[in-house]
Amino acid sequence: xxxxxxxxxxxxxxxxxxxxxxxxxxxxxxxxxxxxxxxxxxxxxxxxxxxxxxxxxxxxxxxxxxxxxxxxxxxxxxxxxxxxxxxxxxxxxxxxxxxxxxxxxxxxxxxxxxxxxxxxxxxxxxxxxxxxxxxxxxxxxxxxxxxxxxxxxxxxxxxxxxxxxxxxxxxxxxxxxxxxxxxxxxxxxxx
Amino acid sequence: xxxxxxxxxxxxxxxxxxxxxxxxxxxxxxxxxxxxxxxxxxxxxxxxxxxxxxxxxxxxxxxxxxxxxxxxxxxxxxxxxxxxxxxxxxxxxxxxxxxxxxxxxxxxxxxxxxxxxxxxxxxxxxxxxxxxxxxxxxxxxxxxxxxxxxxxxxxxxxxxxxxxxxxxxxxxxxxxxxxxxxxxxx
Numbered sequence: 001x002x003x004x005x006x007x008x009x010x011x012x013x014x015x016x017x018x019x020x021x022x023x024x025x026x027x028x029x030x031x032x033x034x035x036x037x038x039x040x041x042x043x044x045x046x047x048x049x050x051x052x053x054x055x056x057x058x059x060x061x062x063x064x065x066x067x068x069x070x071x072x073x074x075x076x077x078x079x080x081x082x083x084x085x086x087x088x089x090x091x092x093x094x095x096x097x098x099x100x101x102x103x104x105x106x107x108x109x110x111x112x113x114x115x116x117x118x119x120x121x122x123x124x125x126x127x128x129x130x131x132x133x134x135x136x137x138x139x140x141x142x143x144x145x146x147x148x149x150x151x152x153x154x155x156x157x158x159x160x161x162x163x164x165x166x167x168x169x170x171x172x173x174x175x176x177x178x179x180x181x182x183x184x185x186x187x188x189x190x191x
Numbered sequence: 192x193x194x195x196x197x198x199x200x201x202x203x204x205x206x207x208x209x210x211x212x213x214x215x216x217x218x219x220x221x222x223x224x225x226x227x228x229x230x231x232x233x234x235x236x237x238x239x240x241x242x243x244x245x246x247x248x249x250x251x252x253x254x255x256x257x258x259x260x261x262x263x264x265x266x267x268x269x270x271x272x273x274x275x276x277x278x279x280x281x282x283x284x285x286x287x288x289x290x291x292x293x294x295x296x297x298x299x300x301x302x303x304x305x306x307x308x309x310x311x312x313x314x315x316x317x318x319x320x321x322x323x324x325x326x327x328x329x330x331x332x333x334x335x336x337x338x339x340x341x342x343x344x345x346x347x348x349x350x351x352x353x354x355x356x357x358x359x360x361x362x363x364x365x366x367x368x369x370x371x372x373x374x375x376x377x
Contacts (some may be wrong), residue, residue: 018261025253033252034245047252054256130236131244149240178197181232190232 006070013061021061025054028071032078035150038135039082039143049085053078075151076161079143086139133183141176148173195219200230204237 003011006027012020032053037046056077064073134145147158155173159166184190195203195216202208203216220227 018257021260022253022257025256029248029252030245033248034243037246043246046246047249050248050252051256051259054253055259058260126235127239127242127244130239134240145240150243150245174198174201177201177233177236180236181197181229184232184236190228 003066004070007066010061010064010066010070013058021058028074029054031150032074035075035078035146036082038131038146038150039139040085041135045085049082053081056081071151072153072157072160075147075153075157079147079161083143129187129189130180130184133180136183137176137179141172141179144169144172145176194223195226195229197229197233200226201233203230204233 006024009020009024009027013024029050033046033050036049036053037043040046040049057074060077064070134142137145143162144158147153147161148155153161155166155169158164159169162169164172181190199208199212199216203213206213208216220230
């Protein structure tokens with residue numbers, strides 16, 4: 001069987017090569033941490049969860065089935081870990097909704113010409129703005145946007161990870177985009 | 192002419208419409224400025240979302256995972272030091288418990304080595320000196336406790352003194368290590 005890069009690293013790790021596992025972690029740490037931190041919206045918790053994720057991956061690596069993509073398997077474990085944490089600490093996560101910095105604050109502080117909408121912002125500022133709005137949308141929409149765009153997954157893969165029907169995944173992502181557009185209109189970002 | 196729904200516009204941008212629906216959307220966009228603006232907004236949104244702002248994980252993240260997965264084994268020197276310390280403690284305890292300083296064997300050894308030289312005599316004299324010192328310290332501590340402990344005030348003074356001693360030792364030996372560990376983490 002032809003092994004891809006991830007699978008070769010897993011084979012080496014299972015053979016006792018620690019460096020191979022470190023390489024595998026380096027490959028995924030940014031996307032995993034990026035996903036987790038936007039889900040829990042707390043950097044320290046995100047570090048702990050990302051570390052727990054890698055340790056969990058290491059302990060169940062011998063159960064990995066080489067017929068499937070490693071990334072999808074890993075993202076499912078990561079998603080379940082984060083969702084379990086959020087369910088256990090629901091009140092804490094909800095309270096963040098009130099405390100988080102609003103996208104309007106960003107606009108107010110950035111001294112931009114709101115009448116001109118996106119044209120007034122640089123590409124980077126636009127990106128920062130949109131992703132700040134993403135941070136504020138409800139979790140059931142946010143998690144799908146993060147899986148789609150941070151983890152770069154297809155609708156079918158997201159459905160597999162979240163155990164939702166593909167139709168529901170699509171609808172929620174559409175709905176999330178509608179919410180984002182509405183927020184942008186409210187903020188005068190779109191003319 | 193009825194405007195297109197957001198859902199249709201998003202699906203059009205993603206290319207998931209059937210060819211007939213896609214053609215209908217294209218025709219509508221040619222005629223409707225509002226829908227063109229909305230479609231452009233979704234296109235912009237898609238392009239921005241496709242370039243996510245990723246937070247950089249702290250550098251300590253992976254080293255800490257490796258440390259948790261493969262804890263460092265104690266070094267050979269620390270194992271040797273631990274064994275030596277345990278041996279000294281055990282021998283001291285046996286020496287004091289059985290009062291070997293006055294035993295005939297030790298007395299005989301001391302007499303044998305008194306006035307002699309050589310490495311064996313030196314070792315025996317050294318050990319005797321250390322053990323006598325330890326015994327003297329133990330006796331002094333017992334005497335001190337006998338003075339203080341019968342009264343509540345004495346107990347309190349002894350407790351405070353022990354706490355202060357413990358705090359002093361912790362401050363001297365543990366604090367710099369904790370500081371170093373904390374600095375290493377951050």
